[in-house]
Every structure is written in structure tokens, then in C-alpha cells.
Amino acid sequence: MIESVRIVNFKSLAAVTIPLGHFTCLVGMNGAGKSTVLQALDFVSQLMRGDVQGWLDRRGWTASDLRCKLRTEFNSTFTVTFKTSAGASLVWIGAFNRADLRCTKEAVVLIQPEKTDLKVLRSNGQIYSLGVRESQSIAFEYQGSILSALKDSELQPELLEFRDALRNVRSLELLSPDKLRKSARASEHDIGSGGEKLSAYLDTIKGERKTKLVMLLQKFYPALVDYKITSQRSGWKKLSVFEQFGNQKLETDALHLNDGLLRILAVLTQADADRSLLLLDELENGINQEIVETLVDTLLESPQQLLVTTHSPLLLNYLPDAVARTAVQFLYKTPQGETRIKPFFDIPRMSAKLEAMGPGDAFVDTDLRLLAQECMELDAQIEAVERAEAEAESKAVDAGEA
Numbered sequence: 204m205i206e207s208v209r210i211v212n213f214k215s216l217a218a219v220t221i222p223l224g225h226f227t228c229l230v231g232m233n234g235a236g237k238s239t240v241l242q243a244l245d246f247v248s249q250l251m252r253g254d255v256q257g258w259l260d261r262r263g264w265t266a267s268d269l270r271c272k273l274r275t276e277f278n279s280t281f282t283v284t285f286k287t288s289a290g291a292s293l294v295w296i297g298a299f300n301r302a303d304l305r306c307t308k309e310a311v312v313l314i315q316p317e318k319t320d321l322k323v324l325r326s327n328g329q330i331y332s333l334g335v336r337e338s339q340s341i342a343f344e345y346q347g348s349i350l351s352a353l354k355d356s357e358l359q360p361e362l363l364e365f366r367d368a369l370r371n372v373r374s375l376e377l378l379s380p381d382k383l384r385k386s387a388r389a390s391e392h393d394i395g396s397g398g399e400k401l402s403a404y405l406d407t408i409k410g411e412r413k414t415k416l417v418m419l420l421q422k423f424y425p426a427l428v429d430y431k432i433t434s435q436r437s438g439w440k441k442l443s444v445f446e447q448f449g450n451q452k453l454e455t456d457a458l459h460l461n462d463g464l465l466r467i468l469a470v471l472t473q474a475d476a477d478r479s480l481l482l483l484d485e486l487e488n489g490i491n492q493e494i495v496e497t498l499v500d501t502l503l504e505s506p507q508q509l510l511v512t513t514h515s516p517l518l519l520n521y522l523p524d525a526v527a528r529t530a531v532q533f534l535y536k537t538p539q540g541e542t543r544i545k546p547f548f549d550i551p552r553m554s555a556k557l558e559a560m561g562p563g564d565a566f567v568d569t570d571l572r573l574l575a576q577e578c579m580e581l582d583a584q585i586e587a588v589e590r591a592e593a594e595a596e597s598k599a600v601d602a603g604e605a
Contacts, residue, residue, distance in 0.1 A: 205368065205480055205508060206292075209282040212271045213243045215542040222546075223480070224529060226503055227510040228519070229544075231534035232571050236542030237512040240534070241376045241482045244510070247281050248372035250297060253351030255304045261396050262377075266301040273541050277301065278308075285365050291315075293323075293365050297348055304346045313361055323362050324350070333357060368479040375473060376484035383465040384457045386441045392476070398469045402442035402457065405472065406432040412475065419471050419501065423494045424464060428452065462489035467498065474501070480508040487515040496521045520563025527562035535575035545578055552577065 209220040215236045221227075221244070229237045242262075246269070249258040259266060269279060278298040285293045292314035297306035309331075311324035325332050326349045332338040333353075345352035350366045358366065379397045387395070387403035394404045408416060420427050426446040431454070433441045442457040444464075457465070466489050473481055487495055492515075499521040502509050513519070519527060531547040548557050548565075553574070556565035 204286045205372075206284040206286055208244060208247060208284075209280075210240075210243045210247075211280040212274045212276060213246070213269055213279050213281075214239045214271055215273075215536065215540055216240070216243055217271050217273045217541045219542060219544050221544065222532070223508060223510065225508055226522075226526060226530050227508075228522070228527075228531045229510070229512045229534055230514070230519075230531060230547060230566065230571075232536075232575065233514075235534040235536050235575075237534050238376060238484055239542060240544075241374055241484055241510070241512065243281075244372060244480070244482055245374035245376070247283065248369050248374075250281070250299065250306065250347035251351050251366050251369040253345055253347045255346040266304060269301060271541075273539060283365075283369065285368065287361050287364050289361075291361055293361055295324075295365065299347075306348050309349060311362060311365070323359060334359065371477060371479040372482065373473050373476070373478045373480070374482040375470065376482055378466060378469055378484075380462040380465055380489065383469055384442075384460065386435060386439045386457075388438045388440070394469055394472060398465075401465075401469055401472070402432055402440040405430065405442060405468075406434075406440050408472070416471060416475060419475075420464075420468065422497050422501065423467050427464075430468075463491060463494075466490060467494075470498075471501070474505045474507060474509075478507045480510065481505075483509065483511040486511040486513055487518055492517050516563035516567040518563070519566050520561045522562050524557060524562065528557065531562065533571075533574065533578070535571075535578055537579060543578065543582065545581075550574065550578065550581075 205223050207220055207222050210216045211218045216239060221240060229240060231237055246258065249255055278300055280296070280298050283295045285295070287293060293311060294314065295311045296309065298308040299305070300307045306326070307328060309324060309326040310322060313321040313323050315321055323334050329341045330338050331341055331349055341349070343352055350358070350362070355363055377397045382395070382397040382399040383401050385399055385402070387400040394401045417427070417429055426448060427444055428447045429445040431443050431445065433443065435441055443454050444460065446453050446455065470483065486498070490498065495515065495517050499518060503526070519531065522530065528548045529546070533545050533547040533550065534542055536542055548554050548562070553565060553569065556568065560568070
């Protein structure tokens with residue numbers, strides 16, 4: 204399980220730590236940096252896959268677009284805290300160099316309670332070492348993390364589980380109804396960055412998995428009884444769905460399906476796939492409010508971790524209070540353009556509101572611009588206390604030396 208990701212020097216994220224539970228929900232004003240957080244997490248995943256240039260090309264970006272203009276250092280630094288299935292804790296730190304498109308410094312530490320922490324990976328420039336083995340030269344080319352290039356057999360189990368979990372993060376923030384409608388060629392394990400391979404991916408779902416998917420879809424669209432993938436020339440696959448109205452069964456081509464059905468279909472296929480963390484931008488887009496509750500309940504029952512962004516108080520209202528208190532994170536920007544994050548219901552005024560009303564009601568009852576100002580004032584108070592403590596500690600050291 205990915206417990207947190209710290210991001211330094213990535214677009215508007217000068218230095219933020221994103222806590223991740225089973226379900227995490229980002230809220231905030233437009234432009235606060237919610238989508239940037241999804242992009243950063245998807246980028247960390249890409250570091251473990253090793254095709255950084257391809258990731259940039261798919262977005263129409265260059266490496267220079269990743270830099271935070273509020274910081275002076277060249278590298279972007281990422282720290283991931285991870286808990287293995289056996290309960291061990293692991294921390295990975297990588298410094299990504301935009302010129303080389305790879306992490307020129309990396310370290311992975313295995314936290315061992317009541318034992319000395321074990322550094323299981325070190326990489327610096329052209330040298331790396333694994334565990335207690337001697338350092339060796341890097342004699343191969345790679346992008347992203349060196350873990351993307353090392354063989355499975357070289358990695359100890361905790362490190363292999365970590366790398367594969369990061370690889371299996373899936374971002375659906377680029378989903379497009381137009382792309383979801385398109386026919387696609389064969390795809391083994393993915394619906395594509397914008398959903399353009401949905402029909403080909405659905406063709407790989409057979410037997411019990413398909414039956415389960417159709418049953419899930421019926422929670423949202425009771426008339427839907429099945430879907431079909433038709434093979435066309437040159438390996439292209441076309442999607443259509445069947446709906447039952449009385450004694451009549453109607454087939455509808457994907458070109459004529461509504462945006463909400465396509466979006467839910469795409470989300471459900473990935474929620475049922477072998478993903479560690481699913482990233483969903485503005486989950487409620489194109490979906491009738493009457494079925495948002497069903498979607499939230501379905502996602503909460505999913506085995507994957509989920510991170511969603513939303514502007515919808517309805518979505519928050521369907522979260523149990525105990526979940527909302529830890530899951531909802533508030534993003535805001537300083538006047539300088541730096542994105543910051545706080546647990547929404549840890550903010551004193553919001554915590555008091557949650558005692559009296561539901562999460563969504565508390566959200567809609569709040570002016571987010573004023574709340575952002577409150578958060579910046581709280582930040583200033585905390586920074587003043589930290590400066591005072593640092594000055595007092597420095598004076599104490601100077602007095603001791605004298």
C-alpha cells in the first residue's frame with residue numbers, strides 16, 4: 204500500500220506531501236493544483252516503467268514543463284512511503300534530472316522495527332548497489348528509476364513488490380468520451396491514457412470477469428444486459444451494448460452511447476483490474492447525480508487504493524463521516540502560486556462543521572477562497588513558531604559553546 208508521496212519541484216508543487224489511504228479525495232478551487240497532483244503521481248509511476256519521454260510526448264510536454272518556477276534547484280525529488288503486504292515499511296527517494304530523463308540519485312530503505320534500517324538500493328550517478336552487494340557501474344541506458352531497468356531476479360521481494368505497485372498506478376485523468384467511443388486495436392492490459400483502447404481491452408475480459416462487470420454496470424443502468432465487441436478488418440475492435448426494454452432488446456453502437464455510461468464503464472474496468480492505485484479526475488463529470496452514490500459505494504468496496512478529485516458536495520455527502528475526516532484533502536494556492544495541502548476536516552472551522560452536518564453540506568456551506576486565506580494564516584503562524592524554536596535552539600547551542 205502506498206502510504207504517502209512527497210513531491211518537490213514539480214510544476215506548482217514546490218514541496219507537498221500527499222497522504223494516501225484506501226480512499227483519498229482532493230477538493231479545492233479551480234487551478235489549486237488538484238490535477239497537478241494526479242499528474243505528479245502518474246509521473247512517479249512512469250519512473251518505474253521507464254518511458255519518461257513517451258509519457259511527456261503523450262501529453263505534449265517537454266521536460267522543462269515539469270519544473271516548479273518557485274524553486275531554484277534543477278532536480279525534482281520524490282519520496283514514496285510504502286507498506287508491503289507482509290507489513291514491512293519501505294521508503295524510496297529519487298532525484299529526477301530533467302536533462303537526463305532519469306533519477307541520478309536514488310535510495311531505498313527498508314524500515315525494520317527494533318533493528319537497524321536496511322538500505323536495499325543505492326544509486327548515484329553511474330554507480331549503484333543492491334543490499335549488501337558491492338557497488339557496480341551502470342552499464343546500460345534507462346529512463347526514470349533504475350528499478351525500471353533491473354531484472355526481477357535481482358530485486359529482493361519487498362523491493363519487487365514496491366516497484367510493481369508503483370507500476371500499477373493507473374491515471375484516468377485524461378479520459379475523453381470521444382476517445383472512449385472509438386474502435387481500437389488489440390490491447391493486452393490497458394484502456395489507453397484517454398480511453399482510446401477501451402473496446403480492445405473489453406475484448407480481453409471473458410467468462411466470470413465479464414459477468415461481474417455486466418452486473419456492476421446494471422447497478423447504474425438496469426436496462427443494460429450485455430455488451431459486445433465486434434472484430435473488424437486489420438484487428439480493430441468495435442464496442443456496442445444491449446439494453447432490454449420489455450420484450451425488445453436493442454443494440455447501440457459506442458458512437459451513440461452517452462458520456463456517463465462510457466465513463467462509468469471505463470472506471471469499472473480499471474477498478475476490477477490489477478491496479479494498486481486508481482487516479483480519477485472530477486469523478487462526477489458526465490454522470491447523473493442519481494447514480495453518484497452508487498459509484499462512490501462501488502469504489503469504496505474496490506480493493507484498490509483510490510484518489511479522486513471533485514467539485515461535487517454530493518460525492519462528499521455519500522462518504523461516511525469517519526472516512527471523510529481522513530480522506531478529504533484541501534488544496535489551495537498561495538499568492539506566489541505554490542500549491543499547498545491540508546486535511547479538510549482538520550482545519551478547525553471545518554472540524555466543527557462536521558460535528559453538525561454531513562461532509563458535503565459542510566463543503567457547500569464554505570467559501571473556499573476564504574478557507575484558503577485561513578489556511579495561509581495558519582501556515583504563517585506555524586512558520587513563525589518554527590522560526591522562534593530554531594532561533595532559541597541556535598542561541599542555546601551558542602551559549603553552550605561559549
